[in-house]
Amino acid sequence: MERRIEVGVLGATGMVGQHFVKFLQNHPWFDLTWLGASDRSAGKKYREATSWRLDGAMPATVADIVVSDSKPGAAPKLLFSAMDALVATEIERAFAEAGHVIVSNSKNHRMEPDVPLLIPEVNPEHLKLIPLQKRRGWKGFIATNPNCSTVVLAMGLAPLKRFGITRVIATTMQAISGAGYPGVASMDITANVIPFIGGEEEKMQQETQKILGDFLDGRVEPLAARVSAHCNRVPVVDGHMVATSVELSAKPTEADILAAFENYRGLPQERNLPSAPARPVVYMKEPDRPQPRRDAERERGMTVFVGRLRACPALDWKFMALGHNTVRGAAGAAVLNAELMVSEGLLSA
Numbered sequence: 001m002e003r004r005i006e007v008g009v010l011g012a013t014g015m016v017g018q019h020f021v022k023f024l025q026n027h028p029w030f031d032l033t034w035l036g037a038s039d040r041s042a043g044k045k046y047r048e049a050t051s052w053r054l055d056g057a058m059p060a061t062v063a064d065i066v067v068s069d070s071k072p073g074a075a076p077k078l079l080f081s082a083m084d085a086l087v088a089t090e091i092e093r094a095f096a097e098a099g100h101v102i103v104s105n106s107k108n109h110r111m112e113p114d115v116p117l118l119i120p121e122v123n124p125e126h127l128k129l130i131p132l133q134k135r136r137g138w139k140g141f142i143a144t145n146p147n148c149s150t151v152v153l154a155m156g157l158a159p160l161k162r163f164g165i166t167r168v169i170a171t172t173m174q175a176i177s178g179a180g181y182p183g184v185a186s187m188d189i190t191a192n193v194i195p196f197i198g199g200e201e202e203k204m205q206q207e208t209q210k211i212l213g214d215f216l217d218g219r220v221e222p223l224a225a226r227v228s229a230h231c232n233r234v235p236v237v238d239g240h241m242v243a244t245s246v247e248l249s250a251k252p253t254e255a256d257i258l259a260a261f262e263n264y265r266g267l268p269q270e271r272n273l274p275s276a277p278a279r280p281v282v283y284m285k286e287p288d289r290p291q292p293r294r295d296a297e298r299e300r301g302m303t304v305f306v307g308r309l310r311a312c313p314a315l316d317w318k319f320m321a322l323g324h325n326t327v328r329g330a331a332g333a334a335v336l337n338a339e340l341m342v343s344e345g346l347l348s349a
Contacts, residue, residue, distance in 0.1 A: 005347065007338075008034030008075045010091065011082035012067065013041050013050045015181045016105055019331035020080050025059045027335070028274050029342065034075050035067050042069040053181050072098035077140070078347060080334050081106055092142055099139035101347060103334045107199075110144045110207060113219060117144050117210050119151060119333070120273070120340040121266025121280045122158045125215045127344060132218065145337055148178050148329025149200060149231065150207040152242050155281055155304040155328075156321035159260040161212055164249030165223060167315055170204065171230040173241040175292065178325045184233060194233040204229035238301075239292030240325045247315040254309060257317060258283060261306055273339040275332060277303040290322035301327030302336070 007024065011017045012035035024032045041049035047063040068075065070083070070091050081092055081104040088106035096102050109115045114132035118124070133141045146154060149172050157165060174197060176183050188194060209222040252260075261283040268276030277299040283306050284290050290305035298305070301324030312318040323329060341347055 004031050005029055005078055005342065006031050006033045006076040007078045007080065008032070008036060009080050009082060010036045010070055010095070010102075011084065012046065013037045014082055014084070015053060015177075016082035016326070016330050018050070018052065018054050019326050020082055020334070021059060021062055022054055023275075023327065023331040023335055025061065029339065030078070030335070032062060033065070035062065035065050036070040036075065036079075037067050039069060041067045043067065072100065075100065077101055078338060079103070080331070080338070082331075093138075096133070096138045096140040096142050097136075101140050101341070102142045103338045103341075104142055104144045105330050105334050106144070107147065107203065109142050110146070111210065115142050115144055117146055117207060118337050118340070119146065119154055119158075119211055120268045120276070120336050121264075122154060123211055123213075123215075124267045124340060126220060127341065127346065128215055128218075129220065130346065143337055143341065145330070145333035146207050146211060147200070147203045148325035149174055149240050149242065150204050150211070151329050151333060152240050152304055152321050152323035153204060153229075153244060154208050154211045155323065156242065156244055156306050156319065157208070157212060157246065159264040159281055160246060160248060160257065162250075162260065163252045163256070165212070165225045165246060166249050167247040168208070168225055168227045169245045169315065170227070171232070171243040172200075172204070173232055173234045173236070173243075174200075175236040175238050175240055175325055176233065177238050178240065178329070179233065189233060189235050192235065195230075197231045197233055200231040201229040204231065236292045238324055238326060239296030239322055240329065241290070241292060242321045243318070244321055245312045245315045245318040248317065251316065257309060267343075268336060268340060271343050273336060273343060275300070275302060275336045275339055279303060281306060283307060283309070290320060292322060295322055296324045300332065302332050304328065
């Protein structure tokens with residue numbers, strides 16, 4: 001990089017915002033210089049406005065930054081959004097209209113037809129949607145990353161797209177950190193499984209079809225496969241597990257699928273982007289892996305681990321997939337999206 005890029009975080013005091021702050025520390029391209037939050041936090045130093053919930057101490061480089069109101073003005077051009085869904089739509093659009101680039105973790109704009117729902121290794125061509133946002137009269141634009149469970153499923157399926165995905169059944173075991181803080185009551189989740197996460201199944205089904213869809217004639221043609229999701233909260237701190245069954249029209253062999261997992265790479269790996277893992281999808285041969293406690297934190301939380309590939313008597317094949325929900329499923333995903341956009345020259349204007 002010839003010059004470092006100043007960046008900011010919207011919703012910086014919340015759990016996802018804190019993950020952005022942590023992930024951006026010592027980033028080789030980005031300098032975190034601006035933090036935005038609600039009116040009640042604006043005007044306070046970050047250490048005064050934030051109850052730090054992550055492991056380790058709050059980074060000293062941000063502790064004395066004065067939190068700003070979440071309104072366009074003095075913020076840098078590139079902003080990562082961890083805004084709550086209740087307020088994200090209006091705030092993110094206001095910043096985009098004013099000329100900012102918003103890389104959002106919020107759900108609000110993911111399914112809009114002119115907004116990329118991006119996993120850089122999977123669908124970088126969806127960045128071609130961005131020029132369509134000029135029709136809104138915006139000087140900037142919005143790009144989004146997927147739901148924290150969707151990204152695990154989509155990355156597990158992406159190497160298999162060449163074989164013709166026709167049907168998918170996915171059952172999640174989702175960590176409690178995905179519910180934010182304070183999250184799920186201890187009396188509900190301890191030694192228990194909660195078989196409901198509001199709106200999660202719909203998001204997984206729709207987002208997976210958009211992510212794995214093809215960019216054709218100025219729009220994304222969703223993947224034609226039928227996707228069915230069952231979403232469950234389990235007493236795990238970090239790491240979403242997805243038990244996946246898939247039907248493939250080309251009827252590949254086990255060796256074909258293992259080779260597809262082994263060889264899967266994307267633009268972030270070709271361009272050696274700072275947050276990109278060397279291998280975005282790693283197959284684990286052990287019969288009892290992957291496991292959240294042992295594997296979710298590996299590779300800075302940016303790799304999806306798959307394992308237990310075996311024949312499925314209902315569809316064709318089934319396997320387990322695991323990803324770190326607050327890193328690859330949130331902050332790390334958005335930072336990698338921004339790195340891809342920089343490498344594409346989308347922030348140079």
